Amino acid sequence: MPKKVKKRHLLDYSILIPYLILSCVGLIMVYSSTSANQMSKGLPAAGMVINQLQFWVLSLVAMFFIYKMKTSVYQNKGFIMLAIAVISALLLAVRFTNLGVTINGAQGWIRIGGFSMQPAEYLKIMVIWYLAYILARRQKYIDREFKKAVLRPMLLVGFLIFLVVIQPDLGNAAVLTLIAMVMLLSSGINYMYTYLFGGLGILGSIGFIEALLLTKGSFIPANLQYVYKRFEVFLNPFIDERDTGHQLVNSYYAISNGGWFGRGLGNSIQKKGFLPEAHSDFIFAITVEELGLIVSLIILVILFFLIARIILVGVRSRKPFNSLLCIGIGAMLLIQVFINLGGITGIIPLTGITFPFLSHGGNSLLIISVSIGFVLNISADEKRQRLVDEYQMIETDR
Numbered sequence: 234m235p236k237k238v239k240k241r242h243l244l245d246y247s248i249l250i251p252y253l254i255l256s257c258v259g260l261i262m263v264y265s266s267t268s269a270n271q272m273s274k275g276l277p278a279a280g281m282v283i284n285q286l287q288f289w290v291l292s293l294v295a296m297f298f299i300y301k302m303k304t305s306v307y308q309n310k311g312f313i314m315l316a317i318a319v320i321s322a323l324l325l326a327v328r329f330t331n332l333g334v335t336i337n338g339a340q341g342w343i344r345i346g347g348f349s350m351q352p353a354e355y356l357k358i359m360v361i362w363y364l365a366y367i368l369a370r371r372q373k374y375i376d377r378e379f380k381k382a383v384l385r386p387m388l389l390v391g392f393l394i395f396l397v398v399i400q401p402d403l404g405n406a407a408v409l410t411l412i413a414m415v416m417l418l419s420s421g422i423n424y425m426y427t428y429l430f431g432g433l434g435i436l437g438s439i440g441f442i443e444a445l446l447l448t449k450g451s452f453i454p455a456n457l458q459y460v461y462k463r464f465e466v467f468l469n470p471f472i473d474e475r476d477t478g479h480q481l482v483n484s485y486y487a488i489s490n491g492g493w494f495g496r497g498l499g500n501s502i503q504k505k506g507f508l509p510e511a512h513s514d515f516i517f518a519i520t521v522e523e524l525g526l527i528v529s530l531i532i533l534v535i536l537f538f539l540i541a542r543i544i545l546v547g548v549r550s551r552k553p554f555n556s557l558l559c560i561g562i563g564a565m566l567l568i569q570v571f572i573n574l575g576g577i578t579g580i581i582p583l584t585g586i587t588f589p590f591l592s593h594g595g596n597s598l599l600i601i602s603v604s605i606g607f608v609l610n611i612s613a614d615e616k617r618q619r620l621v622d623e624y625q626m627i628e629t630d631r
Contacts, residue, residue, distance in 0.1 A: 243616045248543065255539070259591045264282035266516055285594075289602070298606075308554055326343065356409060359393075361565060363389075364390065366554060368416065415568075463583050481576075483503050501519050516588050517591060559607075572586045573586050
């Protein structure tokens, strides 16, 4: 009987195994990229990787509980709105109270004792969860009544993104905006809105960049002037390689130093004070320098395979909520990879977005792990439903 099949037998190893591999590679690279700097400060070499390991253990526990839950629990409106209210309160607190801590120019962290929390990271999964729930419930009329089905929830999401913008954290705000757009365009809205929003997005982006470069950022607030500097450096980082172009130039050097086979694990030159944020924003440049282009490409293949599997689970799901949740999670990972790699290679301006799995950051790893837990549960739920349907067909034929 399919109903007697235990959930552990439905576990999707094509998602779990890449997750475990990437998490272990991430721990290795966090240690490699932080140990030298830790020792130079007289701190334990493994201090930061131990912190990352603690978050990973917590993440595995969270994944286990999420996987064991019934998927119907995820679709409790009261629970979702409570979570939205909590994250909204945290975003307001981090910006407008003394709880907020400024790191790298953005007042986006809450620090309580030795624990630091970045609400914008948690907002990513909340936006995906909320939109999956709302858009799934409105499938019957989503292609006909845009205002009723889509406009109101998008206004709430827009408000939450605005709270991230004023920190200011434009990198995470851009990720959240792109996630919301992918989910909206995947929800079943009329295809004309797809062309409309796509066209407006492209024209708006081009217009903003041109205005930014022509006016040298004179129309944006003083606390956002770094946006113009990043665009200026993006065009030619070597015009100011000792200041605003310092990070990008040294990222190029790290990638160049690595060559095909790398300098060897732990032998990076750039992580020793030359490349700021080597353990977070520029971790992939250090990975290429130490492990080489070939191994780095293998890591990317594993990551893209994981993302493709997540999206495929969403595409094959017969329940709209399951489908949208998986597509949103896959989009979140893909967008972060694109923005991070685009930044460190000079394809797009730097944004300060970390690389999934590899970058140091307990909050990021926890959210990714929770997201994977959702996908594993949905995959198991869909497999069970297919088994039930097949069994019923067999019984009917008898």
